[in-house]
Amino acid sequence: MSKPMQTQFLLNEVSKFIHLTNGKVGQIVNELVDIILNKVKAKDTLFCRLFSEKLICGSYRDQIKINEPDEFDLNILLNLSKAKVVKNEKSHPGFVKVDLSAYKCDENFKSFLQRFTNRRCFLLVSNLQSWFESCISRVKIHNSVIELRSYKFYVKVRKAGPAHTISFETQEAASDPYLTTGFRFSVDLVPGIQFDRDDWPSEIAPDRDNYKWVAIPKPLNGSGNAEHLLFVPSYAVQESDIMLAKNSKKNALRLIKKIRDRNNIQNLKSYFIKTVFLWKSKRKGSKFWDRSIDVIVKKMLNMLRRRLKRRVLKFYWHRKFNMLDKFSPTQIDTMRMQIESAIRQFRSYRNTNMLFDLFLTDKEKEQLLARMQKRAK
Known part of the structure; x- marks a missing residue:
């Protein structure tokens, strides 16, 4: 075997070793999150009204995780169809503001604007995050047990940055090579405002007409962003296609x-x-x-x-x-x-x-x- 082939052989062996596909855990995560979101929709009428869909993101979506898949990222997409994007290239390039002034004349959104926007009708990151945190808190899943199929999962919740991390530990499991008793995994739930191509904020044009992107309410530490107006654009679907x-x-x-x-x-x-x-x-x-x-x-x-x-x-x-x-x-x-x-x-x-x-x-x-x-x- 030639020397380059020898190195290639060794790397291929490592690649096979660290790339473990566990679709079972992904399916369970999807069902557990659905259970939680259904609880939230039953408790919070505003969430029920705005919720659009959940979007798997990160390494699991891109299929570039290493070893056991035990961490999952999901965007919880909210539909504000009249929202517009304002770029912030001078002071914070790559970040955007979400303008909701188009809802001013909508009586159904009067209380929403008072609660979630500033005087110029820009959506406030801190208010959106606080509301989403309250949505998760109200369903009281922290230190609870969720039953699904033949499993029981002990649940804990914590807040970290823009994400609400929900940790699961398998308490009881059927005979299963992946979800054994004691197996732990976590899900980061991050709220986001979904936009279509018409409000595309990047200088790189989308490859497809139906591409959408998400504005994430991520706090900026030490940025001078006193009003908490800046959102981070996320392009999970597009990046997944590039990595394909x-x-x-x-x-x-x-x-x-x-x-x-x-x-x-x-x-x-x-x-x-x-x-x-x-x-x-x-x-x-x-x-x-x-x-x-x-x-x-x-x-x-x-x-x-x-x-x-x-x-x-x-x-x-x-x-x-x-x-x-x-x-x-x-x-x-x-x-x-x-x-x-x-x-x-x-x-x-x-x-x-x-x-x-x-x-x-x-x-x-x-x-x-x-x-x-x-x-x-």
Whole structure:
């Protein structure tokens, strides 16, 4: 076997090891969230009126999670069909305001405007978040048990940023290789206002006419956003389509995420890694990802290193927004040095089983080698 094939073989083995598909958990999550949202709709008439649909987001939607899928992100989409978007490019590029002035003459929305907007009829992030938090609190699921199919789940709720995290622990389970008693998973529920292509805020044009996007009420710490008016655009559906591939793109992304976790590279968010892949997809097209997995991983690690060295990682949809601005130079340089160390290890460990050490813990490496030996018999 040639040397490049040897490295490629090792990386493919790691890829298979860390990519575990557990559709059963995803189905259970979908049903559990439906139970909770139905409770909310029964308790809150405004939520029942505004709720449109739920949208799975993040790594699970993109199929780039590593190891067991135990964290899920869902946008809870609210329908305000007359809402308009106002860009905020000068002071906060990449963020938008939601203008509800079109509802001024609508008597059915009079109390809503008084409760959720400022004097200029801009939707207030803090008020929307507080209301959604009260919606979840009113159904009293914290420290409760939800029964579903042949399972019982112990439920806990906590608030973190724009998300309301609902944690589940399997209390009783049928004979099941995935949902065993004690298995834990969590769901982040984030409210959002859904918009269609007519209000598309990005300079990158959508590929399809039916694309929609979501304005997320995410607080901005230390931004001077005293009125809490700024929403973050989210493009989950579009990004999922860009990541869609039958080549090595997703495997390479998972491998770099595993390098991040194995080497404890703090602050290097999964979305930062994904953003580097989005930019490469735009600039190089689909053929780039047809290369061997070892070439792709090497090139993407170097691209990530260059972005960290410049201390600039542009948001794919809004290039004026540098996603690294929230970190200090020291924090960014620490991430860069850790990636540089990973690149050196990747180069040194080529064609040897030591390459596993870059991605796997000792226990994981032992498990993978045992599987490989079993298959070889």
